[in-house]
Amino acid sequence: MFILVNLKAYDCNPVSVAETAARVADDTGARIAVAPQAARLGAVAETGVETWAQHVSPVDHGSHTGSTHTAAVEGAGAVGTLLNHSENRLKLADIDASLDAADAASLETVVCANNPDQIAAATALAPDAVAVEPPALIGGDESVATADPEIVRDAVDAAAAVDDGVEVFCGAGIATGEDVAAARDLGADGVLLASGVALADDPEAVLRDLVDPL
Amino acid sequence: MFILVNLKAYDCNPVSVAETAARVADDTGARIAVAPQAARLGAVAETGVETWAQHVSPVDHGSHTGSTHTAAVEGAGAVGTLLNHSENRLKLADIDASLDAADAASLETVVCANNPDQIAAATALAPDAVAVEPPALIGGDESVATADPEIVRDAVDAAAAVDDGVEVFCGAGIATGEDVAAARDLGADGVLLASGVALADDPEAVLRDLVDPL
Amino acid sequence: MFILVNLKAYDCNPVSVAETAARVADDTGARIAVAPQAARLGAVAETGVETWAQHVSPVDHGSHTGSTHTAAVEGAGAVGTLLNHSENRLKLADIDASLDAADAASLETVVCANNPDQIAAATALAPDAVAVEPPALIGGDESVATADPEIVRDAVDAAAAVDDGVEVFCGAGIATGEDVAAARDLGADGVLLASGVALADDPEAVLRDLVDPL
């Protein structure tokens, strides 16, 4: 199971969260990555933690002011990127072009989507993984362990029907190790977290609990 | 005169350009800043050059995946930001909100626009400066020194009619020191450059020529 | 005072609302216009009511699939258009280009914005009118007659400081004739309404109350 911590634009210290994540990953052998703001990718990568971008632009080198070019992201130390997060929905054609740009910089890719049809569509674009963000779980208190299990299972099935080489992550409803285990049992290969780690009073305790069942 | 070098998503070494700009600024006393991709702000700022962002998002701290939050940009060492560049046009309401976000992080601001009416509109939002990008000069070989001088002068007048405390930069048509002098004589307080420096065979020679008339 | 009724994408009969508005305007001499969905402009214009578009695209004739071209809007019988409504915010450059496109089709224009700075910016683009939509009044129960009067007065002053030939409308907080009178007393030249008329049990009674103080 892959644990990806999205720092969004939270009021947190990205380097401190990254150091904690690196320590827990080292201690436990779990795969934990941190996705900070683009501007802090370099500082996060220097901690040694696996570093991901939150987004990359669908562009090649050239005149693209204000873009997030994959070569710059890779140059700062990132090895992967989220795409089409629910807070940053992209045009279908731009997801496709961003995947090409990510490939050119050897970045791993996770495309988010929020129902089985969109998961199937995202899978057809051949990212490394897709992440299902069931609307009922986003930003709520409900967890994937207690919610209707069909929500994640249908996404896993929808992706597999198109291309079973694309992994499926659970992109919402994860707060505890029990949730990680539930996501794994539903067929997920990874989980996305955000404020549950980034804004926790004790991020290390949360991370250790998350990886405990692995 | 302020010289701002926009590295866009060019295939160049941002640290090398930044070191060169820092050296020329130190040697000559000219004010030269470099605006790299957000992901490379930290690396560029470490060279000691004045560092600017190419764009910031109109958001506060919070759930904004893939945004370019001003606190992250400031944390990476940037002291200013472009907004509404011709390659990254923004909603009017978002320019306003991005200016507020830049203020919160004490970033200087330059809002781009491409004709006197839009320059007046941008000035009404009270940035530190506006930059006029006359379409006839963008990406072309024509220089502001030889083009119709009314193009820049009308922008200077339009800004002054709304708020004479807002500086006006010339955002296109600058390649040589002669152009910088022409822009200054037309009332500009700064200039924006991009490929003319970033992709030059000898960026140092270009920069020294640019600041020569100052 | 100009009364503009925005039908948005409401579940209402646009022709019925238009017939009512035409009758009240005829009976009272008040200026009342109706802005339906683009697809229903022709049917609304056939009632004889003054017909406005909710939006037009910043394009000239050409290859613009899915655009709302001003010539098509004018061909359907519209004589004016809203722009940059809070539900349809536009890029600064696109507001400017949409105003040019509206001019080419002889459409009147009202550019919306939500604070005095943005009102000043919109005024600098020289529309026929601007409409201030104070966030505190949008979609709420508070009326402009009882809210802090500075909200509208500051917008009137901001517009006048840039160009006193541009009219100012009050774009929110209007439900009754008392509100229309309050907006007029604060310096507004018109008002925008939406659900208060479109979804009323008795639109005719609402409209007659609105125009009563005029």
Add this chain to the structure above:
Amino acid sequence: MFILVNLKAYDCNPVSVAETAARVADDTGARIAVAPQAARLGAVAETGVETWAQHVSPVDHGSHTGSTHTAAVEGAGAVGTLLNHSENRLKLADIDASLDAADAASLETVVCANNPDQIAAATALAPDAVAVEPPALIGGDESVATADPEIVRDAVDAAAAVDDGVEVFCGAGIATGEDVAAARDLGADGVLLASGVALADDPEAVLRDLVDPL
């Protein structure tokens, strides 16, 4: 074979083109539809021609100023809609939501895309049809009859691999009856045309030639 004529924002008389298309369809039994600007849907539908929208918004009834709501489009007489045309690319999530909105108004749907991966993604969202717009054919003089036939065949195969109940149209490179026949032979169920009909000196002659092989 379905022939869909997209009038974009062309400087043409939509009613005249519609009358011509209706006449040719009646005379020949061919299925020909016309997609005008939203504002002219009513006038086009009155000619009796099969009428399509160029785009619809991913929204339900409600506060959506400037949207193109499917109920308004259907109320004006349209029976189908294009989505995600190359001139109006949509977010993946919005294509999905627009398809739901189109379903609610019983509109047929054609989702455009420009390569086999995106065609597969669009097919996964279960529209009635997808239309492949090979970039090499868009706006050029090359025809699908003479271009590399793999371009269309790969799209047909990509769609069939996901859902063979979704039809595939050829969205570019069609100018003559020979092209229509070539598209049909490559597996296409329909074709999209635009300026070749809308801006023709003699639209009737073009349409009669197009349907001649059917």
